[in-house]
Amino acid sequence: MDSGPPHEVTAAGLTLREILAFDDSGALRLLLAPAGQDVEVRGVTFGDEVADRPAGAHMVLAVGASTDLAGAVEPVFRAARQGACAVVLREAEGAAAAPEVLAAAEESGIALLARAAWADWTDIATLLRSALAYARAGRGGHPMADGTPAVGLSALAASIAESAGGSITIEDTGFRVLAHSATRPEADGVRRSTILGGRVPEWRVAELRRSGILRSLWTSRDVIHRPADGDSPERLVIAVRSGPEVLGSIWAAADGRPLSPRAGEALRRAAGAVAPHLARHRLHESGAVRRRDDALRGLLYGQGDRRTHAWSLGLAPDAPCAVLAVVPDPAAGSPSSAGRALDVLGLHAAAYRRTVLVLRERARLLVLMPAERGKDREALALARELDRVAGSLPGGVPVRIGAGSVAASALGAAGSLEEAVLVVRVLREREQRGGDGARVRYAGASGVRTALDVLRVLDTVRPLWEAGGGPVHDLVAADLAAGGELVRTLAAYFDAAGDVTRAAHRLVLHPNTLRYRLRRVRERFGVDMDDPDTRLLLALAVRLTGEV
Known part of the structure; x- marks a missing residue:
């Protein structure tokens, strides 16, 4: 299911060819590039924003565009009029690759791409944001603490370890280890078992959860310090984010020597360099995640082959x-x-x-x-x-x-x-x-x-109530139209089991005022509250209105 458009992405440019090379998950498919693949992309514009201002050197994501043929052609011309270099359409029923759409792109001189069916606009925005940030990192925009850019998660982990003076693991939100620095002989048992098992042991995750470390990690944008405790050495951790989304974390652990006084700053700088890698990892997995979500949704809503859903989960x-x-x-x-x-x-x-x-x-x-x-x-x-x-x-x-x-x-x-x-x-x-x-x-x-x-019971009788009529219906309809004073009074009266004093206290009324309102129910609408059937119907009506 598509989510709403993210915020605009603008950054130092890179070519369409570089974006496609970064997209090793296949979320984007190039359909046509009249000006070649070396056109510069400097940012992304979402939906109809392109109608409000120029979109030069921008890639337009046609969020909200219709999937029929006319709906696919129109965004191409609109983006071209605003000076965009490329437009991305949703891959639906072949409309994006229809001859008329390709002809529109050729005529406009604008690159045409299709979004894979398994991806949504948030995936594409994350891909482009990551590609631009990744390009900046490779060009020195996110240097490590020692001043040199690094490429690849393993190289990043080694560079962070050198700056922080400890052992480093880079993990996703499922606590799977995506990269780690070399392990010194003095490394503690938790680090060794984490690296050997490829993920943080479950007992350790439970400990972090109970201690509140995880809650702090998911909500903080700064480095979190965990002091040494028994055999567990001092640790620092920071969440890696793409905008508000948490992608994973970087952990630094002392391994027989104190962490560097600059370790905290090294992790802060590293989080920016690691983010494009984890975003790329997240996108790489998004197809599998979406299949898992579809299976879980089918199981929870009782749709499709539930047995197959269970096995796949x-x-x-x-x-x-x-x-x-x-x-x-x-x-x-x-x-x-x-x-x-x-x-x-x-x-x-x-x-x-x-x-x-x-x-x-x-x-x-x-x-x-x-x-x-x-x-x-x-x-x-x-x-x-x-x-x-x-x-x-x-x-x-x-x-x-x-x-x-x-x-x-x-x-x-x-x-x-x-x-x-x-x-x-x-x-x-x-x-x-x-x-x-x-x-x-x-x-x-x-x-x-x-x-x-x-x-x-209320859900079952609601259609019967809505199709009915009579004095109780007249009372409820008229009173709700006038503000619902009598309905609220009756709700309090029934909740108090007919105790006028207790109901009046809840409504902040004098008991005589409440008695007067109850008399109005009989005198104005002819509703006899002494009749058991009428009283039952009235109680149901009050609950069904939701005015409680």
Whole structure:
């Protein structure tokens, strides 16, 4: 699924030929280059921005363009009129390579490229940003601390080690080692096992997670210091980023000698030089990541061959699992801050246990967690930890976390997801109504079972209510149109089990005022609250309006 356009990329130029050479993943396909492949590309313009200002020496990404023939031709002419050197179209049903589109590019003298079907616009923006940064690094734009540019992750790791005076590992967000410096005999056991195993041991990741180091790593842009502790030597770590996105990390460990006083500055400078390499690695893997996400989405939503989805995710189809849903509070914080919070929580969930799988959707995070059958507390423990992390994030956005029951097998993950989403609704409604438990931000299905059943009943009867009519419908419709005073009064009255004094206290009213409003229900709308059927229908109507 395409995401929205990233920010504009502008940098020192490089040729179209160099960009294509950098793209060893095949995300871009050159269809036509009327002026040759040595045209200079100095930046990227997204979508319709090109209509507002010149785009000379820019590559235009046709974000939002239609995939039909007319929709593919028009962006080519528009980009050419603004002086762009190239335009990228989405590869869809062959429209990008249609003779009419090729003819438009030939006539305009503009290079025409197609975006691979497995990539999205964010992938392409990352590729181009990385290519430009990579070119700058090779031309001295991101020298290492010793003043010399380095090429290749292994060479970078060796150069950083020399500047920092310690052992270096460069890792992705899954704690896989992508490069490392030479290992001295004095290196500690964790470093040796990490390099031999190709990734940080799971027990070590759990330790870093519990200590708060990972939370700091995902949220900080500076070097984090971990003092020596027993047999574990002093360590420094910094996250490697591309814009707001965390791509991985660089770790420096003392190995029988103190780290250099300049080690922190060496890591800060190195992060900029390493970023293009990790972005390239991320793009190289994006096809496999997208296939994994598609399989996970199919399993969670019960679509396609669920057994095949499970096997492709490395799960035995009969393995029990639970699903968590993490949803930011839409009333708190901006969409960008909510997105950053979900990104950090996704990284943290993935680090909780190697078998945990995370699907980042636009407005929520879904987490599939293998667990022992009947042990719902395992998923609840992860929910509790994610709630703690969310509360400690800088400028934290409140989130609600629902944990579904453990499904008997991975094939039942969709049922656990349905419960997790309902739990989030229960938490939201309880907070809206106030009272006991209103500030609880996470829960498991087993702890709110009655409330889940009520939501299912309400969802079932909603179509019947909306198709009905009569005095209760008239009351609700008229009152909501006037501001909903009576509906809110009835909600408080029902929640207080008919206790006028308690309901009035919640509404900050005198009890006599509340009694007057209840009389209006009967006198104005002819609704007899003493009748059990009417009272039941009225209670359902109040809950279904959501005005609680």
